[in-house]
Amino acid sequence: MAEQTAPPQSTGDPTARGSGTEKPDSAVVRDALGVGIAVGLSGFAFGVTSAGSGLGLLQTCALSLFVFTGASQFALVGALAAGGNPYTAAAGAFFLGIRNAFYGLRLSQLLALPRFLRPLAAQWVIDETTAVTLPQPTRRAARIGFTVTGLTLYVLWNLTTLVGALGAKALGDTDAWGLDAAGPAVFLALLAPMLKSTTERVTAGLAILLALGLLPLLPAGAPVLVSALAAPLVLFLKGRGGTTTDDTTTEGTNPGEGR
Template structure:
């Protein structure tokens, strides 16, 4: 009887009502989608036209890469270097896609369209669900709400920046990095994550005076393998000492 009750409790905990999944997915979509306004302002301040700014959100649709691209351009970086930094940041979405393709198990006809929505937020919501059905609902609701709101707020941010004129005079050039930090900070829960973030900041800021704009972002990406290598080396030394 005790085992049967435990199994029933497990099934109850693992079964999430559709309404709960939709609510959580909408919360993520709305919260992150509003930061599209900051991107619109930052992009306009970097010299991109309103059409170019909106095209980035419509076609690229990965916030980190978009901010990296316009940030490098605003700092005077070459377009090719800026695009390279944005590309390498966007590569992580391909790894999300490998996991989500198994979890969601979508038809071949749908996969090319779903690929546009494979980003940090949709992957996080989908992977947090206990069943395939709830994962699909979370992925679609998060992707749709975030895509629509991100593009609407990008347009509003670009229009607002044009109306204000010089965004640097308003201090809005710092809007993008501020939003980035606000999204990143709550995710740094383990010592390893904090070490990677700290080293990336040191590399990125420390190399700004000596490397072309956009290149420090690429170098900062080496923080993750460097920290993991150091941890592996320390773990090996500890095992050697125990012997």
């Protein structure tokens, strides 16, 4: 009689997604470093853009050290460079950064960090760390991905911000280099693969259309605020039209898929 194979033992990890295999730590670190280094280098573009918008060296570096959310930082300095009202610019950056609070709600459950570490980890809850952390199959892998991405990105972003701000004068006209588009381009590149359902794609497309369409009509910094209305509008229309099969999850589907 052939020897029976014992059933696989459960790891006991409450975050396991049912894939049956654990991702090697080296693979998680490699993915996290790839994202951290690639995005961290774009801090140079922010430093140059910020200095070109009229902010001083200390102001520019303080934004990266304490705000540390690239899209909001670019939105703020972009609005200021366009001559927008500082309060409108700050409001646009604030509302754009609110998304990180929703990321934190999910990551707090997934990472389950000790209470004394949570305030420190909150500083690293951004698009990139969320994108690396959520797909991980286990809590251990999620913690490694979050930590390596956050540390790499934070250090590189702040170093390259400093270099960019110091080198802004040497580059001359920053508009001619198009560096102000680097941050939004990186943000969109990270976001695009995460748009799986029709609802998500329609929401993103409508937000872009609102922002671009209102750009010549509203003060600098205001279009990004109005574009946030795309989400409730799409949800309202979806509710009136009924749930589509594209957004439903069939029974037995791995919950880690389709993120």
